[in-house]
Amino acid sequence: MARVCFSCLLPASRHFSASPIIFTTRQKVALAGATVAFCLVFLLIFMEYQHWRPQLKDKELERYMARIEDMEPTDTNDAALNYGVAIDCGSSGSRVFVYFWPRHNGNPHDLLNIRQMKDKNRTPVVKKIKPGISSLASAPDKTMNYLRPLLHFAADHVPVAKHKETPLYILCTAGMRLLLESQRGAILQELCTNVPIEFDFLFSESHAEVISGKQEGVYAWIGINFVLGRFNHIEDNNDTHDAVTVSSNPKKASVIRKRTVGILDMGGASLQIAYEVANPLVFASPVQEEAAKGLLAEFNLGCDVHHTEHVYRVYVSTFLGYGGNYARQRYEDLIFNNITTANRLLGQHIGISAERPYLDPCLSLETADTIQDEQILHLKGVGDFDECCKRIKPFLGKGNETNTSFSGVYQPPIDFHNSEFYGFSEFHYCTEDVLRMGSQYDGVRYAKAAKDFCATKWTTLKERFDLNLFSSHADLSRLKYQCFKSAWVYEVLHSGFDFPADYSNLKTIKLVNDKEIQWTLGAILYKTRFLPLWDLRKDAIKTSHSSWLRVSFVYNHYLFFACFFVVLLAIILYVLRLRRIHKRAQQELQWLQEAEPMTEGS
Incomplete structure (x- = not known):
């Protein structure tokens, strides 16, 4: 039998370690299966990482980047952005605000991330016109001419392709509330008829309305709490939170969430308070x-x-006549009536000349002022803060009933040990513009500073004013009536709303995060709250058609572990196959080495 010579099939060198590995069809299938399973698991892990990546970021860095992004111009080329337009039709004028928000993140427990639109100069997209829309009561046919500049302004900033899906809300406040119902109706009807003809915004009859003072207060409360992040989830133990009962039914379970803030706002004519009522009420x-x-x-x-x-339950109350200017007017009217009556009945001549003025404890020391009605009454300040508080306290109309504030209006109890308030307008002006006490309110320090101011002579105050020692927002009128308004704010807080003298969780501010907070932000957040549900339903439909691509091992542990074991089993089989191949190659090598001498000797 002829011997086969294998030497020609071997390398020139006799010193080699193994023969080449040649995969069979079964081996190739096993290797391909292992590769596919490994790629599938890698894809699942990558998708899950993408889903949870925002939660893996550093929280402080994330907040910082969000604030930086909020300062940048709005990218109108981003097709994923949505827009909304709100027009505040107030008593003195109307303002349009344009907002935007990215696509909802898919978590049904999160709110839309609504922000005010910024133009290319990083300026908020806002435009104001005067007078108020209520001035058209006798000429409702001119309503569109009045609002058209604001509507065109918004249309120019919102991308044209987004107009049809951009909701427009026209919300009227105090001025329109004072009109007759027929007059309000005629103006609103004019808007509902003509706005859809000229503009493609998402607009219907329900989008134009006269809102109540209660609604306005709720929207303002929503706006500030949204900007402060009080509607976000609790992320760590440092987040301030309390147990909130979401219904008046005490049998329902409490929801643990961040503590919301209350708001106090005092204008020239009115005063408003709004805060969450976290616990069941007893009447x-x-x-x-x-x-x-x-x-x-x-x-x-x-x-x-x-x-x-x-779910939130918010108390809102507006008190007309309790603003700083109106309170001073009521106080002066009382002085005028009392002095003129006393002069007439008793034959006195108090206040009829600057030489015999009425001594007013609510004006700073030696400050001169006059009251003019049927005649001129001369006043001169004695700067007695405590006496001023005593004289203006009756204007609060505070009774002895529990759970009441001004004029006996119902007020739910406030948990002062676990609450936080922000004071705007007059609360800020009184504490900062002249007294320069910063944003953190301290009742004891405030009362002392107010006493010192009232007891300071007018000539000294005027010198400080000329040296620019007060805020740039303070003028001589503010300086003249600061003593009265300091006392009024103090009494409103501590005698009217019953804030403790040592209450330390009140901030008196003008801006929140360097931004002026408008109630229109709260309005558009409330009115668009159901929009994320549309996206979630669309996502659910897409998921049902391609669930194998979008599945997450967080929600399907079995699939993940099955894939893991498939990969592990494939790897084990593959290693065993390699060992078998290697062993066979070693056997073939040994046989060839044994066969070579035989071939050479033949």
């Missing part, structure tokens, strides 16, 4: 319970009514 009488219904608003900011994490 002293059926009459009080009925009165409370008109002052409490319960609403759900969540996109799904079945989720109660964002």
Whole structure:
């Protein structure tokens, strides 16, 4: 039998370690299967990482980057952005605000991230016109001419392709409330008829309305809490939170969430307070319970009514005549009536000349002023803060009933040990513009500073004013009436709303995060709260068609572990196959080495 010579099939060198590895069809299939399974698991892990990546970021860096992004011009070329337009039709003028928000993140418990639009110069997209829309009461046919500049302004900033899906809200406040119902109706009808003809915004009859003072207060409360992040989830133990009962029904479970802030706002004519009522209420009488219904608003900011994490019950009350300027006017009217009556009945001549002025404790020391009605009454300040507080306290109309504020209006109890408030307008002007006490309110320090100011002579105050020692916002009128307004703010807080003298959780500010907070932000957040639900439903439909691509091992542990074991098994089989191949190659090598001498000897 002829011997086969294998030497020609071997390398020139006799010293080699193994023969080449040649894969069979079965080996190739096993290797391909292992590769596919490994890629599948890698894809699942990558998708899950993409889903949770925002939560893996450093929280402080994330907040910082969000603030930086908020300062940048809005990228109108980003097709994923959505827009909304709100027009505040106030008593003295109307302003349009344009907002935008990115696509909802898919979590049904999160709210839309609504922000004010910025133009290319990083300026908020806002435009104001005067006078108020209520001035058209006798000429409603001119309503479109009045609002057209604001509508064109918004249309120019919102990308044309987005107009049809951009909601437009025209919300009228105090001025329109004072008109007759027929006059209000004619103006609103003019808008509902003509706006859809000229503009492609998402607009219907329900988008133009006259809102109540209660609604306005709720929207303002929503706006500031949204900007402060108080509607966000609790992320760590440093987040301030408390147990909130979301319904008046004490049998329902409490929801643990961040503590919201209350707001205090004092203008020239009115005063407003709004805060969340976190606990079930107990009423002293059926009459009080009925009165409370008109002052409490319960609403759900969540996109799904079945989720109660964002159910809030807010108390809102507006007090006309309790603003700083109007309170001073009431005080002067009382002085005028009392002095003129006393002069007439007793034959006195107090206040009829600058030489015999009426001594007013609510004007700073030696400050001169006059009251003019049927005659001129001369005043001169004695700067007595305590006496001033004593004289103006009756204007609060505070009774002895529990759970009441001004003029006996119902007020739910405030948990002062676990609450936080922000004071705007006059609260800020009184503490900062002249007294320069910063944003953190301290009742004891404030009272002392106010006493010192009242006791300071007018000539000294005027010298300080000329040296620019007060805020640039303070003028001589502010300086003249600062003593009175300091006392009024103090009494409103501590005698009217019953804030403790040592209450330390009140900040008096003008801006929040360097931004002026408008109630229109809260309005558009509330009115667009269901929009995320549309995106979530669309995503659900897409998911049902391509679930194998979008599955997450967080929600399907079995699939993940099955893939893992498939990969592991494939790797084990592959290693065993390689060992077998290697062993066979070693055997073939040994046989060839044994066969070579035989071939050479033949």
